[in-house]
Amino acid sequence: MLSKKIKEALAGSSAIRAMFVEGKELAEKVGAENVFDYSLGNPATPVPDSFNSTVKELLDKEDSLVLHGYMSNSGYEDVRAAIADNLNRRFGTNFSLKNIVMTVGAAGGMNVIFKTVLDPGEEVIVFAPFFGEYRNYVANFDGVLIPVAPDYNTFQPDLDAFEKAVNEKTKAVIINTPNNPTGVVYSHATMKSIGEILLKKEKEFGKEIYLISDEPYRELVYGDVKENFLTKYYHNTLVGYSFSKSLSLPGERIGYIVVPDEVTEAEEMLSGLEVANRTLGFVNAPSLMQKAVAHLVEEKTNLTFYDKNRKVLYEGLKSLGFTCIKPEGAFYLWVKSPVEKEEEFVRTAKKYNLILVKGSAFGCGGYVRLAYCIAHEKVVRSLDAFAKLAEEYGLKGKGE
Amino acid sequence: MLSKKIKEALAGSSAIRAMFVEGKELAEKVGAENVFDYSLGNPATPVPDSFNSTVKELLDKEDSLVLHGYMSNSGYEDVRAAIADNLNRRFGTNFSLKNIVMTVGAAGGMNVIFKTVLDPGEEVIVFAPFFGEYRNYVANFDGVLIPVAPDYNTFQPDLDAFEKAVNEKTKAVIINTPNNPTGVVYSHATMKSIGEILLKKEKEFGKEIYLISDEPYRELVYGDVKENFLTKYYHNTLVGYSFSKSLSLPGERIGYIVVPDEVTEAEEMLSGLEVANRTLGFVNAPSLMQKAVAHLVEEKTNLTFYDKNRKVLYEGLKSLGFTCIKPEGAFYLWVKSPVEKEEEFVRTAKKYNLILVKGSAFGCGGYVRLAYCIAHEKVVRSLDAFAKLAEEYGLKGKGE
Numbered sequence: 001m002l003s004k005k006i007k008e009a010l011a012g013s014s015a016i017r018a019m020f021v022e023g024k025e026l027a028e029k030v031g032a033e034n035v036f037d038y039s040l041g042n043p044a045t046p047v048p049d050s051f052n053s054t055v056k057e058l059l060d061k062e063d064s065l066v067l068h069g070y071m072s073n074s075g076y077e078d079v080r081a082a083i084a085d086n087l088n089r090r091f092g093t094n095f096s097l098k099n100i101v102m103t104v105g106a107a108g109g110m111n112v113i114f115k116t117v118l119d120p121g122e123e124v125i126v127f128a129p130f131f132g133e134y135r136n137y138v139a140n141f142d143g144v145l146i147p148v149a150p151d152y153n154t155f156q157p158d159l160d161a162f163e164k165a166v167n168e169k170t171k172a173v174i175i176n177t178p179n180n181p182t183g184v185v186y187s188h189a190t191m192k193s194i195g196e197i198l199l200k201k202e203k204e205f206g207k208e209i210y211l212i213s214d215e216p217y218r219e220l221v222y223g224d225v226k227e228n229f230l231t232k233y234y235h236n237t238l239v240g241y242s243f244s245k246s247l248s249l250p251g252e253r254i255g256y257i258v259v260p261d262e263v264t265e266a267e268e269m270l271s272g273l274e275v276a277n278r279t280l281g282f283v284n285a286p287s288l289m290q291k292a293v294a295h296l297v298e299e300k301t302n303l304t305f306y307d308k309n310r311k312v313l314y315e316g317l318k319s320l321g322f323t324c325i326k327p328e329g330a331f332y333l334w335v336k337s338p339v340e341k342e343e344e345f346v347r348t349a350k351k352y353n354l355i356l357v358k359g360s361a362f363g364c365g366g367y368v369r370l371a372y373c374i375a376h377e378k379v380v381r382s383l384d385a386f387a388k389l390a391e392e393y394g395l396k397g398k399g400e
Numbered sequence: 401m402l403s404k405k406i407k408e409a410l411a412g413s414s415a416i417r418a419m420f421v422e423g424k425e426l427a428e429k430v431g432a433e434n435v436f437d438y439s440l441g442n443p444a445t446p447v448p449d450s451f452n453s454t455v456k457e458l459l460d461k462e463d464s465l466v467l468h469g470y471m472s473n474s475g476y477e478d479v480r481a482a483i484a485d486n487l488n489r490r491f492g493t494n495f496s497l498k499n500i501v502m503t504v505g506a507a508g509g510m511n512v513i514f515k516t517v518l519d520p521g522e523e524v525i526v527f528a529p530f531f532g533e534y535r536n537y538v539a540n541f542d543g544v545l546i547p548v549a550p551d552y553n554t555f556q557p558d559l560d561a562f563e564k565a566v567n568e569k570t571k572a573v574i575i576n577t578p579n580n581p582t583g584v585v586y587s588h589a590t591m592k593s594i595g596e597i598l599l600k601k602e603k604e605f606g607k608e609i610y611l612i613s614d615e616p617y618r619e620l621v622y623g624d625v626k627e628n629f630l631t632k633y634y635h636n637t638l639v640g641y642s643f644s645k646s647l648s649l650p651g652e653r654i655g656y657i658v659v660p661d662e663v664t665e666a667e668e669m670l671s672g673l674e675v676a677n678r679t680l681g682f683v684n685a686p687s688l689m690q691k692a693v694a695h696l697v698e699e700k701t702n703l704t705f706y707d708k709n710r711k712v713l714y715e716g717l718k719s720l721g722f723t724c725i726k727p728e729g730a731f732y733l734w735v736k737s738p739v740e741k742e743e744e745f746v747r748t749a750k751k752y753n754l755i756l757v758k759g760s761a762f763g764c765g766g767y768v769r770l771a772y773c774i775a776h777e778k779v780v781r782s783l784d785a786f787a788k789l790a791e792e793y794g795l796k797g798k799g800e
Binding site: 001002003004005007014055065067105107108116117140141253268275276278279281285289 | 401402403404405406407409410414440442443444446447451452455456459460464465467468469470471504505507508509510511512515516517518519533536537540541608648649650651652653654664665668669671672675676678679680681682683684685686687688689
């Protein structure tokens with residue numbers, strides 16, 4: 001009755017969502033205040049203070065036929081110009097409105113990009129661990145997702161493995177930094193090497209290979225780490241962005257694609273993206289939210305909120321004896337499972353009301369992901385539960 | 401460089417959009433006030449009076465983490481319940497929230513439905529003339545669109561031709577009433593026959609065939625014609641709806657799908673639609689607009705605005721000697737071209753600053769579409785231009 005692809009998608013349904021449901025069920029049993037739900041990457045900071053006044057002013061001042069009407073499938077020109085200007089100020093780029101396509105979130109943007117560039121059977125390389133939805137986005141257009149294992153010390157990409165994976169069928173490479181699920185930020189050296197390898201391979205195979213940078217966490221970087229913009233390392237880079245995390249608007253589905261002039265036949269690419277936006281049924285990014293983000297593009301989310309959680313959780317788990325990858329961005333902590341099968345570790349953690357997500361959901365077994373976008377006091381209280389979990393696995397903390 | 405499908409889509413790009421651009425260019429030459437642009441089906445009535453106050457109240461009273469946050473991929477439960485209640489009151493149905501899936505407009509909804517039910521090579525029947533985007537929506541999932549010619553007297557579907565077109569490969573049938581581009585409303589007799597034929601064919605071929613009712617114009621009916629809700633004629637009916645026209649929110653991309661309990665394995669279907677909504681990259685319908693339409697679901701657009709245009713244009717063109725199909729719904733008038741090749745008629749009309757869209761864009765040559773969602777005074781003034789056009793083609797008006 002249902003299509004084959006949807007049957008498959010139903011069978012392999014989201015492990016994150018499944019853990020979220022388990023957390024909800026647990027909360028009904030033991031009380032929500034006693035469940036430490038690290039499953040969902042849902043922003044926990046409110047919208048910026050100026051959000052409501054901005055939207056109200058738009059409602060009062062703009063003609064409703066314009067504010068809620070059709071526009072170009074790529075979005076309002078003034079909105080695209082405001083985003084281009086903002087990027088230019090921050091990153092020294094030289095974009096104009098024509099380099100920007102407004103999209104229904106980054107998920108919409110990624111699908112629009114794949115629709116535009118992928119033919120059936122072409123390969124898309126992704127660095128493990130990776131956001132599991134990429135599997136679906138690539139499968140939508142009959143592409144083949146090729147995961148490349150990481151350097152397990154740093155969780156930067158393994159560049160030798162990457163170079164070997166690129167072949168004449170490779171059409172695109174997905175990068176996602178700051179990374180979901182590891183919280184790792186790719187270094188300049190990593191990015192430079194990726195760009196060099198791709199340029200070499202483009203020449204070798206005489207064809208375009210696109211670097212698709214999925215950047216919903218771009219602004220969520222901590223400590224000395226600076227925001228980075230990734231079009232400078234390689235000419236055929238397409239950026240997908242979302243305001244879900246930077247303005248705490250995940251439900252509003254608002255984002256954009258950047259196509260630099262350096263992209264091969266950039267104008268044709270932009271026409272393709274515009275048509276894909278329309279024909280996939282997005283039509284255009286939601287209109288009121290387009291206008292709102294154009295006004296709020298200089299706003300920042302409350303990074304301190306996440307940073308406090310990051311420090312307490314990372315230091316806390318390390319001192320309990322867990323092996324953690326130091327997170328420098330996003331709001332995720334990537335922890336090595338004390339046992340090979342991390343599903344068992346996830347089950348054991350649940351006994352202590354800790355809701356984690358198995359690494360195999362991200363194409364990387366033996367690890368778990370913690371989304372620390374929850375109330376700080378919960379993070380603090382959860383350390384007692386982690387202590388019991390560490391004890392159960394016989395981990396030796398510092399000073400013990 | 402671009403995918404084959406996108407290259408094809410670019411080549412056959414929207415004729416409506418092309419005429420809209422021609423209209424804009426003409427406006428720059430002769431002044432916007434002198435161009436009678438009947439190209440775009442863009443609502444011309446403002447949002448209901450209570451729209452702004454509703455949105456402002458939501459912003460003031462709701463927690464921003466909920467109002468702009470993730471929810472189930474099918475939408476907020478309270479929103480879905482409000483829509484089910486509204487349909488039950490109006491149409492005597494018996495829906496609950498679980499029968500409703502919120503979507504990114506009707507275009508998003510149609511793609512979600514096709515993703516859920518279509519396997520490559522399966523056929524989707526559509527009644528000509530039809531909204532040209534259906535071609536893309538079906539092609540997205542490698543389905544084959546099979547147009548069935550109309551009864552040219554009434555522009556109701558030709559039911560004999562329809563019955564012959566249904567075969568073992570048929571997976572779905574699209575209906576769109578009130579119809580774009582004709583303005584025709586399918587009669588009860590038509591709907592009853594379509595339901596009977598489909599039931600017979602389901603039995604004959606031993607498989608499900610879905611009737612997909614695309615209903616963005618549901619509330620736009622005039623005179624004695626009543627709003628109709630189409631799940632009562634056939635058990636496997638899926639409804640796609642949009643608030644674009646009923647609340648004048650086309651840019652906001654907000655709509656829903658209805659899956660009645662009578663649909664075969666309705667629960668599995670609903671799970672499939674939810675997953676398709678997520679994996680296609682819609683994720684969920686825009687959250688603030690979901691909440692807004694739930695509050696505004698009893699509001700109506702200003703039908704009188706369109707009805708005045710409808711009467712003046714239909715009567716005016718008829719008395720000039722044009723052959724017009726009487727429009728009973730939507731905001732379109734379907735006019736027979738005085739010459740076989742309607743492209744020539746469209747070109748000639750442009751000489752008189754009349755912007756029309758060729759019928760072949762809707763799979764039905766020899767006719768043109770007029771979208772009369774423009775200012776009334778323009779409709780009135782355009783009659784002089786139509787008079788000159790009629791004269792050029794030697795049409796004989798009434799009383800001449």
